[in-house]
Amino acid sequence: MNTAHYDTHGNVAVIRLDNPPVNGLGLPLRQGIVDGIKKAEGDSAIKAVVIIGSDRAFSGGADISEFGTPKMLGEPNLLTVINYVESSSKPVVAAIGGACMGGGLELALGCHYRVSKPDAQISLPEVKLGILPGAGGTQRLPRVIGAEHALNMIVSGAAMPAKMFNGSALFDEMIDGDLLDGALSFAHKVVSENLPLKKVRNLKAKHANPEGFFMFARNTVGAVAKNYPAPLKCVDAVEAAVTKPFEKGMEIEREAFAHLINTSESKALRHAFFAERLTSKIPDVPSDTPTRDIKQVGVIGAGTMGTGISINFLNAGIPVTIVEMKQDGLDRGIAAIRKVYEGRVKKGKMTQEKAEAAMGLVTPSLSYDDLKNADLVIEAVFEEMGVKESVFKKLDEVCKPGAILASNTSTLDVDKIASFTKRPQDVIGLHFFSPANIMQLLEVIRGKETAKDVMATAMKLAKTIRKTAVVSGVCDGFIGNRMINQYSREALLMLQEGATVQQIDKAIEKFGFAMGPLRMADMAGGDIGFAIRKRQYAENPNMKKMVVADRLGEMGRFGQKTGSGFYRYEPGNRNALHDPEVDRVIEDVRKELRITPRKISNQEIVERCVYALVNEGARILEEGIAQRASDIDMVYLTGYGFPVYRGGPMHYAEEVGLLNVVRAMETFAENPDAEPGFWKPAALLQKCAAEGKRFDEQATSKNQ
Ligand SMILES: NC(=O)c1ccc[n+]([C@@H]2O[C@H](COP(=O)([O-])OP(=O)(O)OC[C@H]3O[C@@H](n4cnc5c(N)ncnc54)[C@H](O)[C@@H]3O)[C@@H](O)[C@H]2O)c1
Structure with missing residues (x-):
């Protein structure tokens, strides 16, 4: 498979990247670039090389279809390619148009010269996947645009128009007309003027006050990054670009990359990245199915x-x-x-x-x-x-x-x-x-x-x-609400068994949910939940009653809209305040139900709420209501404030280990206050746990 085309224009060789849609740097393309450089070096008539992509992209970076496969690191890997290009004996010019992202930008930074369309979009978005640029991006970018701009780009992952860096060492020329023509005339100039093989690695990444700047950066980035380790590692790496020799900086970048790629946060972010792409695929509705026009x-x-x-x-x-x-x-x-x-x-x-x-x-x-x-x-x-x-x-x-x-x-x-x-x-x-x-x-x-x-x-x-x-x-509640019912139910039952309103919300918020279940219920309006519970009790008389919540419902405490619910609210203010009256209701209910309150750990709170989601999610999968476990995760990441760095309930359960999840459920089933049968693991969950498979792996093998 040839994804890089080689041809010559006078004494300039052109390597055209051709791996649609965005010239992902997959193994064949990487090999093609190396072959092209080799060919140009072996041809004495060739004096310079231009690497160019398509109108849409110079290169979007790593080829995502290679993610997680041996091909991704197969030689020549990206580092090898960049070193090969940089050490070419003939000048190499990157001609940048469209997207120039991640590994694509790192490749361009390995070239001796860069020319660009002013509207090309440059970025190092690796941080969004919980990693950092791992092929020299953190070391070379600060050397051409300065530590401050580079750190902003690397920490945010945001795309910037090339013209923003016109005049910096990132670009040697902006090309308004045809990119190839412009790049060729630039290459001819390099040859005719005998310009040197400029290597970014030899430049100095400067900052007037590195100590002060990186201390400030660490504080601000740390405050925003919270549960994500990658942004602070980006600060370390960019600091190394300023304070250490290039090779040492590369080592620090490599170590940080190797550490981050194995963090649960990065695994979760990468899972979400792929999950998002999968949601739009419906197995029996091919992508070429005709669609209807929606104009009105x-x-x-x-x-x-x-x-x-x-x-x-x-x-x-x-x-x-x-x-x-x-x-x-x-x-x-x-x-x-x-x-x-x-x-x-x-x-x-x-x-x-x-x-x-x-x-x-x-x-x-x-x-x-x-x-x-x-x-x-x-x-x-x-x-x-x-x-x-x-x-x-x-x-x-x-x-x-x-x-x-x-x-x-x-x-x-x-x-x-x-x-x-x-x-x-x-x-x-x-x-x-x-x-x-x-x-x-x-x-x-x-x-x-x-x-x-x-x-x-x-x-x-x-x-x-x-x-x-x-x-x-x-089905009742579809994916999201059907699952959330089980989660809320556990929160409400734990109130009866011994936890406090504040403890439950704090534990869940510490786990990473945007909002605890009781604050969420107050925001959504307790009347809806109350009505749903009444219907469910009628349909299923054996169902365990959530008496505290029902009592608050009977009192007309429907949350923010009525000024009180699990919390109380000052007029015109959404701050949830502790309400001793709710404590009294809880105490009364416990007495009525003859429950001796016990100390419930934060771990139990999190596990009961989250594993209730997981078990219902597994049933939803089993019944074919959801197409795949990763779809369920997307529902929770985009609709219910599940912490993104945990990847969604199904991914989280897989990371904890499905065997461990099943074992915890068995323990919860022994609780005398539990509803008999509630904690019976779904058959699919049990099967995956027993066979050591992930949910979607199980579905794939079933379809084979
Ligand atoms: N509120 C939510 O959070 C939420 C979320 C997802 C889905 N839903 C669903 O969306 C639907 C609407 O909910 P809502 O919260 O917007 O309710 P709403 O009470 O705010 O609005 C309903 C509107 O429909 C109008 N209406 C009623 N019958 C009508 C008719 N025959 N012809 C024309 N208009 C009519 C009413 O006058 C009212 O303005 C419900 O099915 C609800 O379950 C609500």
């Missing part, structure tokens, strides 16, 4: 969700018709949307024109007839089957053939909703999370009859509106 969207209900959902489409430039029952509801909804845009303008995040343009795409309406041209209608009305029935029957009457009819229901049966129409193949669930214009997660609910092109369209649309779409089958 209808939203029914201008409440909390309807308005948030609409903003997503307005932001993407797609016109939205919002239908309400009454004028005042409609006015309130439109005002809520306007307020969001006004807020963005005030904060300088959007121009007034753009905000006006977005508002100009909204058509408020009280008539379903205005939906007749819509390509997609999303219903966000009250959560009652009767209301959904009347809405979908009306939609079936007015919508054009081929229009996609979606429900934003959180709990109702999407197949039943589809059955209210004569076109169940066009019905789908699009479960947005609140606030719908901000939350990244979108659960795409696939009904029994949902057509494949409807699924493909929904997944494509999710990208347009910048959501992470995860496919879920139909």
Whole structure:
């Protein structure tokens, strides 16, 4: 496989990188670069070499398809290639256009000269995967743009336009016209003027006050990085670039890389990186499945969700018709949307024109007839089957053939909703999370009859509106809420058994969740949970009752919206304050249930909450509701504040070891206060633990 093409232009050889889509530096391409340099060195007619990529990318860095395979480190590895290029006897010019990321930028820094399109995007994004640039990036970049700029880029992983560094030693020339032509004339100049083989390694990375600067950097980076070890290692490496000889700095970089690649944080971040790419793949819906055009969207209900959902489409430039029952509801909804845009303008995040343009795409309406041209209608009305029935029957009457009819229901049966129409193949669930214009997660609910092109369209649309779409089958609560119910339930039961409100939230927040379960319940509104529990008790009389929570519900303590819940709130303030009245309720309940409170450790709190997620996740996988364990992780990382550096509940459980998770569940089952059967490990979990397999490995071997 040849992914680097060699040709000559007079006395200049051109090595063109050709590994679409972004010239990932896979083994064949690395070999191709070395071969090209070798060929040029062996040809006495050749006086200089240009390495160039495509319009889209000089190189996006490592080839992600090689991640975790022996090919990734196979020789020539990237370090070898860069050394080979740098020590070439003939000058090598990197011609940079498009993306120049990670290993791509490190390769360019190994060349003797660099010319670039002004709009090329340069970055060292390794930190986002919990590592640092491992092929000299931390040593060479500070030598060309200074320690401060380099550290900012390396610690943030952010992409910068090349023109920002025009005039620095990073670039020798900016090329406005054709990149190859420009690079060739630059190379001819190098030859005709007999310019030296400039090596970045020989430059000095300077800083006027390195001691003060790196102390300051360590403090600020440390405060922001918190649970992530990579950013501080980046500081160490860049400091070495300034204070130590090049080879010593390279050694420090290599050691840091080898350490970071094995940290659980990096494993989690890399897992999330791949998980995110996988979510959009549906095994029986090939990527070339035709999609339907979505040029016009209808939203029914201008409440909390309807308005948030609409903003997503307005932001993407797609016109939205919002239908309400009454004028005042409609006015309130439109005002809520306007307020969001006004807020963005005030904060300088959007121009007034753009905000006006977005508002100009909204058509408020009280008539379903205005939906007749819509390509997609999303219903966000009250959560009652009767209301959904009347809405979908009306939609079936007015919508054009081929229009996609979606429900934003959180709990109702999407197949039943589809059955209210004569076109169940066009019905789908699009479960947005609140606030719908901000939350990244979108659960795409696939009904029994949902057509494949409807699924493909929904997944494509999710990208347009910048959501992470995860496919879920139909069940109560879908993936996310079905699991969170078990997690919250454990938190509520531990309140009865001996833990305090504060202890539970603190333990979970220390584990890394953005918010503990009780503060979260107060924020979401206790009435919803109360209603769900009442329904569940009716459906399952043997279910263990969460009496403390029910008692607070009976007292009308529904959280922030009523000024009290598990905590109390001062008017106009969302700070959760300790409420002795809640302690009294807990004490009373314990007496009534004849529970002798016991000391519950923080470890037990975390394990019971998180393993309850894991066990339900395993059942969800078993039932085929989720396509893969990594999808479940994405639901939790993007929708529920699960700590990213732990990779999601399923990945976390695998890292702890599924055998250990099962053993902990067996211990919890012995608790006399536990509901019999609750801690029985899901069959899939038990099987994976027994066979020493990861969840998705098990699924793969099942499909073979
Ligand atoms: N609030 C959340 O956090 C959340 C999250 C995900 C999904 N959901 C789901 O989204 C849906 C809407 O929830 P919400 O929180 O936005 O409710 P909401 O009460 O804020 O808004 C519902 C709106 O629908 C309007 N409406 C009711 N019947 C209608 C009809 N027949 N035609 C036109 N408009 C009608 C109401 O006037 C109201 O403005 C529910 O199915 C809910 O389960 C809610």
